[in-house]
Amino acid sequence: MSDTEEHVVAPSVYLGVYALLITFTALTVAAAYVDMGTANAVIMLVIAAIKATAVVFWFMHLRWGTRLTWVVATSGLLWLMLLIGITTTDMTIRGPERLRYDEAPTPVDVGALWPSAGARG
Amino acid sequence: LAETTADRHFAHVAHHFDDARQQREAGSLGMWIFLVTEIMFFGGLFTAYVVYRALFPDTFAHASRHLNVVLGTTNTVVLITSSLTMALAVWSAQTDRRSGTVRALLATIGLGSVFLGIKAWEYAHKFHEGLVPGPAFAYSGPDAPHAQLFFSLYFTMTGLHALHMVIGIGLLLWLLSAARAGRFSAAYHTPVEVTGLYWHFVDIVWIFLFPLLYLIGRH
Numbered sequence: 001m002s003d004t005e006e007h008v009v010a011p012s013v014y015l016g017v018y019a020l021l022i023t024f025t026a027l028t029v030a031a032a033y034v035d036m037g038t039a040n041a042v043i044m045l046v047i048a049a050i051k052a053t054a055v056v057f058w059f060m061h062l063r064w065g066t067r068l069t070w071v072v073a074t075s076g077l078l079w080l081m082l083l084i085g086i087t088t089t090d091m092t093i094r095g096p097e098r099l100r101y102d103e104a105p106t107p108v109d110v111g112a113l114w115p116s117a118g119a120r121g
Numbered sequence: 122l123a124e125t126t127a128d129r130h131f132a133h134v135a136h137h138f139d140d141a142r143q144q145r146e147a148g149s150l151g152m153w154i155f156l157v158t159e160i161m162f163f164g165g166l167f168t169a170y171v172v173y174r175a176l177f178p179d180t181f182a183h184a185s186r187h188l189n190v191v192l193g194t195t196n197t198v199v200l201i202t203s204s205l206t207m208a209l210a211v212w213s214a215q216t217d218r219r220s221g222t223v224r225a226l227l228a229t230i231g232l233g234s235v236f237l238g239i240k241a242w243e244y245a246h247k248f249h250e251g252l253v254p255g256p257a258f259a260y261s262g263p264d265a266p267h268a269q270l271f272f273s274l275y276f277t278m279t280g281l282h283a284l285h286m287v288i289g290i291g292l293l294l295w296l297l298s299a300a301r302a303g304r305f306s307a308a309y310h311t312p313v314e315v316t317g318l319y320w321h322f323v324d325i326v327w328i329f330l331f332p333l334l335y336l337i338g339r340h
Contacts, residue, residue: 036340045332056321059205060317073153
């Protein structure tokens with residue numbers, strides 16, 4: 001029956017992962033009440049990433065997944081990093097103050113920027 | 122025609138697959154590909170959150186304090202526990218424990234419903250307190266216009282997450298009736314495994330939503 005074999009994860013392993021998830025949930029709630037400046041956000045995200053990895057590896061069996069499953073899962077993470085990474089890079093380079101609409105943005109004079117467009121209008 | 126061992130062995134294998142393993146792996150790969158599209162779907166919202174929180178950090182921190190940490194934490198524990206029972210449903214199906222599968226699925230459905238019940242209760246309170254964006258928005262804290270952004274993201278993200286939970290519970294009810302009818306065995310349980318992947322993904326989305334929405338600005 002070698003063609004039907006699949007990895008069966010024992011309930012004790014699932015319980016271990018569950019204990020880890022609950023522990024880290026308690027940890028993230030506790031850490032949120034301590035003022036650590038920007039470290040708060042970092043700790044919060046690191047804990048969430050650890051929890052997500054545990055779920056993906058054991059509950060979702062990626063540890064025993066095929067190479068193709070790994071490629072697909074990793075590509076999802078990669079595209080997400082591109083989406084958030086490029087957006088935040090753009091925001092940082094522009095400077096957040098230029099993205100805020102505290103005042104109404106000044107209308108752009110298209111004619112001045114692109115004379116031919118103004119001539120056509 | 123005499124039925125051979127191989128015929129019985131491959132009773133659940135569709136004719137376009139070589140064997141049970143290929144069929145199982147194709148099924149779970151299909152779900153993984155769908156989940157990648159889900160990552161991008163929620164990813165857009167997480168990106169919007171990152172941008173607006175970077176622009177209005179203090180407003181977001183103040184607005185976040187209007188969410189109930191006790192209920193949020195309770196729901197996190199409820200959802201993680203439902204992931205455990207889902208994983209145990211998969212194990213039961215893999216090891217031919219039919220009644221175990223049924224019980225684990227029932228527990229998962231129950232915990233999922235508890236999550237949605239708590240969420241509905243939270244929503245009702247937000248409506249009551251005037252924290253729903255729109256004409257009735259009656260936020261008393263500083264910078265109300267941008268606090269509306271926080272609550273828009275809160276309702277959109279948790280609302281879409283809750284919609285995924287509702288769909289998940291629908292899938293679990295279908296699995297439950299199939300499990301009761303004895304359709305799953307050690308040889309064939311792909312629907313349980315694949316629905317499990319979906320359920321765990323929805324759990325992961327909440328693992329990120331919970332700290333980002335409930336826990337910022339507590340210190």
